[in-house]
Amino acid sequence: AAGVIQSPRHLIKEKRETATLKCYPIPRHDTVYWYQQGPGQDPQFLISFYEKMQSDKGSIPDRFSAQQFSDYHSELNMSSLELGDSALYFCASSSGQATNEKLFFGSGTQLSVL
């Protein structure tokens, strides 16, 4: 069965550079969520989209932006990268905003800022 696909798997950037992370949800899933997990930390919710509109916002820095496209894939754009942005970034998808199903996570993008 198709899962949530994230790219790239690993990304190395320098301070002040920009990065773009991509997420392709499970087919027919219309809701995408982004989470950030620092080393040894629990995942923190960043932002979510439902039907291409932002549906909720968490602790996402102003330097980050995200959007969901017509094919439901989503991109997280990160600018002016800081050392503290080094983390594992997960995307998850679901069908609809209220679901009794498990939330499915991608394999994550490991971002290292040097």
Next chain:
Amino acid sequence: ELKVEQNPLFLSMQEGKNYTIYCNYSTTSDRLYWYRQDPGKSLESLFVLLSNGAVKQEGRLMASLDTKARLSTLHITAAVHDLSATYFCAVDISSGDKLTFGTGTRLAVRP
């Protein structure tokens, strides 16, 4: 602000033993999830608990939910090495799948 706390944070247990991980949360919730994470890997969904008294079991893991006490437990029966991982509970209070994760319990099962 929703707080989700797990204990213990670290658990070292012998194969064949039983143990319980606890997840307390501070606000009424619609749903509670349990996830497993291996180092550097994704979050694998284990259980979703939707109502008071819900109990779900899969293999050596059993999860339960007491919404009145705002408590969920993950019980491990006859642990095996393959269960070594970090286990997170996560709470959804928004009906929109915006999850607040617990601190995680790092489980190490030794021979």
